[in-house]
Amino acid sequence: MEEKRKRRFIIGGMVIGLVVVGIAVFLYWLFIWQFEEWTDDAYVHGNQVVITPQISGFITSLTVEDTEVVEKDRILVTLDKTDNTLALLRAESELAVAVRDVVGLFQRVGELKAAKEMRKSEMIKAAQDYTHRKNLVKEGAVSKEEFEHSESFLVSAIAGVLFAEHQLRAALAEVENTTVATHPLVEKVKELYRRAWVDLNRCEIRAPVHGMVSRKKAQVGEAAAPSDPLLELIPLDQIWVEANYKEVNLKNVRLGQPAKVTADLWGDSFEYSGKVIGISAATGSVLSLLPPQNATGNWIKIVQRLPVRIALNPEDIEKRPLRLGVSMKVTIDTHDRSGKLLPAPPPAAPLFQTDVYNQQLEGSDAKIEQIIQKNSSFTGK
Template sequence: MNAPVTPAATPAVAPTSKRAKALKFVSIVVLIGLAYGAYDWYLQRHEESTDNAYVQGNVVQITPQVGGTVTSIFADDTDFVKAGQALVQLDPADAKVALDQAEANLAQAVRQVRTLYANNTTLSAQIAIRESDVARAKTDLARATDDLNRRQSLVGNGAVSKEELNHTLSQVAAAQNALSAAQAGVTAAREQLNSNQTLTEGTRVDSHPSVMAAAAKVREAYLALHRAALPAPVDGYVAKRSVQLGQRVAAGSPLMSIIPLNQLWVDANFKEVQLRNIRIGQPVTLTADVYGKKMEYKGTVAGLGAGTGAAFALLPAQNATGNWIKVVQRVPVRIALDPKQVAQSPLRVGLSMEATVDITDQSGKSLADAAHPSSAVQTEVYALMDKGADDEVHKIIAANAGKGSH
């Protein structure tokens, strides 16, 4: 009879092998965690990041400078417009009437001033006439005086009657009165000339105060007429159009907005504890939610805000209360974008961004000491209106000044 076979015993090393594998796995996880922590710690030393960042830009409001009724609308939301392009037209009828009246008043003022200059010549001639009257009166007085002297010498021998002597005395008195009147006429003519010269001395027709006052009214009316057409101050895209045909709008009423999408920047709101190492000029890497991680924008820190967002809120926080909870504040950091990248991958105002600032180089300043060159914006659209008004004034003055005027 065969002996029973005893089953082989399970190797004692199996539990040990499982523990070794578990220990190895834990070790690997710990090493990975340590490596990731070290890498994260290294990055935190050289980077500051936030996802509280948004695209910002200039939102140019189109508001009328004069009131009126809307007769035409030439642009709508999403349209691209060029600087100087007409956007809205107001009814110009009243402004046209005011301009016609102002132009007529200017023409009349020019002609009245020309009359003042012409009167100087006329009054000068009047003085010469009055002076000739004085000379004639002196001659008459001298002749009458001689006649009186001859007759007085003949009164004693009876050759001249007393009546004739009295008649001669009357002629002398009349000649003296005529001389006095002629001299008074010269004085009056000179005073009239001086009075007229005070209105024309040291000026020309086009720079005379009366002409300048009338010209100012023409400029005012000209600008009011041409401001009935609202131009686009800058190149950009139309947004928030609220104006409608037939609407009666007042000066300053918002009608639409123009957003130049080539002049964008990012406001990244960093926590106050992140600001200690952020400096102007540091490079920034940004990603937009609209494009995802595949598109990275390169930017530069352009400046740090002068206060926290809460400080400029409509209702600022009042921390001096009994129940107080500290809230970490955020300060907006302006980041300038690369114009070429913005042109290739357009952004819109208000889009969410993620910003990572490389803080390795901390040699820059935290506060700007001068205006950023790209911060200044301007338009020449309204200057063209001023030039047109000046041209209109010069044309009216030239048409009414006459040839050879002062």
């Protein structure tokens, strides 16, 4: 009897324990598990900035190696500058010649104005002589031949004034509403000078963003063309996680829901704060090189996965930097299901940008002004 009571006590305890565990599991599911979507099919993604030259040339120097972190605007690769330096010097000479040619046009206008005034003076004198002799010829004080000569001089003087006016108008048409610096002939060569200036600056290939060097292929002495990838920069502050969830687990996932993310790189001891910012428009299989063709007789249904994009807290990334491709574990909290399924149209402002390439033209206008002043200072223009 005592053994039966003991057995019943053990069985009863086990049943009670199982019931308690079952209730605990049910309560945990009721309040926590049903509001969580977990996956370990998740990886870090980010921008990969491929550095390529903008002009052709031979590589003369490299300043970086793989795994180095570089600041924005640092010189990464230098190309041979010989040809571009000569091109800039040639453009400078052409600009100086153009400026002097235009200065000559302005000087010719001044000369033609003086010539016109001289012709007008000659015409006035010829008119006075003609009028004087016209009165005298009636009185017989001067011969008819002398009067006819004065008449010829007047006609010639008038023609001279008309010709001078024509030359002046033609000269003015070449410089009207311009200065030496804004004349079309100078503007044309200024554009060529700017192009040569930019090409010379492009011999120094700079980092457009702050990031880590990866996949360096460039070597000193190699020829580089605009389409050649020299290396890559990976901005470690521009990364996110793509969690590949089964389609059956996305029913309650909405944009803006919080997520807990851990990295295999650092272990479960460090947790990243994340947020759902997007759900892919297509499954991975559809976006593959050879999309599936299911219109066959031996079709077998396979559960598909959709990439969910998770943004990470920048402060967490700064504390524990991640690398592209490392494995992650993601748990999405689906308590709040009021969020949208599709993102709103993005603002017009760019998400990522750089001003490094805009700097290539800096300084060219100051140098152009210096060349113009040097070659036209004596004209006052």
